[in-house]
Amino acid sequence: MKLLVILLFSGLTTGCRGNSSHSLPPKLLLVSFDGFRADYLQNYEFPHLQNFIKEGVLVEHVKNVFITKTFPNHYSIVTGLYEESHGIVANSMYDVITKKHFSDFDDKDPFWWNEAVPIWVTNQLQENRSSAAAMWPGTDVPIHNTTPSYFMNYSSSVSFEERLNNITMWLMNSNPPVTFATLYWEEPDASGHKYGPEDKENMYRVLKEVDNLIGELVHKLKVLGLWENLNVIITSDHGMTQCSKDRLINLDLCIDRSSYTLIDLTPVAAVLPKINTTEVYNRLKVCNPHMNVYLKEDIPARFHYQHNDRIQPIILVADEGWTIVLNKSLPKLGDHGYDNSLSSMHPFLAAHGPAFHKGYKHSTINSVDIYPMMCHILGLQPHPNNGTFGHTKCLLVDQWCINLPEAIGIVIGALLVLTTLTCLIIIMQNRLSVPRPFSRLQLQEDDDDPLIE
Numbered sequence: 299m300k301l302l303v304i305l306l307f308s309g310l311t312t313g314c315r316g317n318s319s320h321s322l323p324p325k326l327l328l329v330s331f332d333g334f335r336a337d338y339l340q341n342y343e344f345p346h347l348q349n350f351i352k353e354g355v356l357v358e359h360v361k362n363v364f365i366t367k368t369f370p371n372h373y374s375i376v377t378g379l380y381e382e383s384h385g386i387v388a389n390s391m392y393d394v395i396t397k398k399h400f401s402d403f404d405d406k407d408p409f410w411w412n413e414a415v416p417i418w419v420t421n422q423l424q425e426n427r428s429s430a431a432a433m434w435p436g437t438d439v440p441i442h443n444t445t446p447s448y449f450m451n452y453s454s455s456v457s458f459e460e461r462l463n464n465i466t467m468w469l470m471n472s473n474p475p476v477t478f479a480t481l482y483w484e485e486p487d488a489s490g491h492k493y494g495p496e497d498k499e500n501m502y503r504v505l506k507e508v509d510n511l512i513g514e515l516v517h518k519l520k521v522l523g524l525w526e527n528l529n530v531i532i533t534s535d536h537g538m539t540q541c542s543k544d545r546l547i548n549l550d551l552c553i554d555r556s557s558y559t560l561i562d563l564t565p566v567a568a569v570l571p572k573i574n575t576t577e578v579y580n581r582l583k584v585c586n587p588h589m590n591v592y593l594k595e596d597i598p599a600r601f602h603y604q605h606n607d608r609i610q611p612i613i614l615v616a617d618e619g620w621t622i623v624l625n626k627s628l629p630k631l632g633d634h635g636y637d638n639s640l641s642s643m644h645p646f647l648a649a650h651g652p653a654f655h656k657g658y659k660h661s662t663i664n665s666v667d668i669y670p671m672m673c674h675i676l677g678l679q680p681h682p683n684n685g686t687f688g689h690t691k692c693l694l695v696d697q698w699c700i701n702l703p704e705a706i707g708i709v710i711g712a713l714l715v716l717t718t719l720t721c722l723i724i725i726m727q728n729r730l731s732v733p734r735p736f737s738r739l740q741l742q743e744d745d746d747d748p749l750i751e
């Protein structure tokens with residue numbers, strides 16, 4: 299009897315524990331190391347990041363959105379939208395109707411951000427959940443009148459350690475619990491601009507520092523007991539390419555400055571004509587063979603960069619590694635913003651946690667696919683978006699997925715089985731039908747007769 303009571307009691311407590319751990323909402327930390335070009339992973343050593351990947355998943359290339367700049371791409375990751383749809387179409391913008399200006403130093407007006415709903419707002423509107431941000435473009439702005447419950451005003455002088463301390467504190471001690479959090483760091487973008495990605499010596503040093511920060515992040519999560527239950531995504535907004543003083547496009551050689559206003563300069567220039575648009579277009583069109591010039595209505599559809607008032611009437615897109623200037627010398631040795639089909643513009647994505655497989659590698663997804671995946675992990679209803687959840691299914695433990703090599707293997711396997719079965723059936727049929735003529739022959743009376751007489 300005593301034994302029965304003990305068994306019953308232990309069964310009940312186990313059941314309760316099981317239920318309570320099951321009802322804990324999933325948590326996700328989204329980390330961005332700005333300007334982390336995808337192939338840095340192949341060309342440099344990242345012991346800490348490789349350990350993280352070994353126990354999680356890696357997407358080798360993330361196809362990001364055009365233009366491949368910081369603010370637009372960070373907003374695409376958290377909304378799943380192309381730039382024309384979320385409205386952050388550049389780091390420098392001008393709205394002709396309201397006459398408002400936007401720049402990375404003047405980005406606090408919600409007007410610019412309100413065309414979309416970022417995931418931290420959606421998460422926050424869920425019952426008993428809050429969001430936190432140790433910086434990420436837009437997290438210090440009241441978008442749809444909502445900031446994350448915990449956030450830091452952007453300042454590049456705040457150390458990584460302080461950002462990490464804040465975000466882990468909020469993940470541990472908040473009520474309602476923080477279930478979605480972001481962490482942003484300016485490197486290796488700043489050094490990529492300064493030295494250029496082909497400066498192996500300096501980039502080696504900078505990327506080693508970035509890897510050490512990843513080591514610190516993982517160590518801190520483990521020490522605080524957050525590691526096992528927290529989903530962590532490490533990704534970036536764009537890559538970086540080498541520029542050169544021998545690859546300059548000087549607009550002043552082609553057109554007088556008084557005939558247009560330049561809203562954004564390089565490598566995608568946004569031009570607002572002051573005189574007849576066709577005249578400005580015709581002069582720019584023949585300016586330099588290393589620059590594509592588009593009237594807004596002719597911007598290629600693959601850029602998904604047309605249907606927004608903040609996109610100017612003419613845009614100029616420099617070829618990879620070329621810099622558009624106004625009669626100046628080369629401003630940076632490395633840059634990004636170019637065509638998003640260039641692999642040098644792509645970042646990577648790595649992820650670890652209970653939602654993700656362990657030791658799985660995937661070739662490519664789109665940056666807009668990250669949003670529906672994050673909504674799935676957090677159990678949020680996504681807003682309409684340009685991403686495809688199916689593209690990320692192979693990364694997730696709770697999804698059934700089949701990739702192309704596996705599909706080919708299954709088809710070939712099935713064909714082999716079918717062929718073998720068909721052969722077996724034919725052989726069996728032949729065997730069954732063979733004895734009849736022999737038996738008839740053996741029984742024939744004239745069998746002993748010579749065949750030829």
Ligand SMILES: [Zn+2]
Binds near residue numbers: 333487488491
């Ligand atoms: Zn940059």
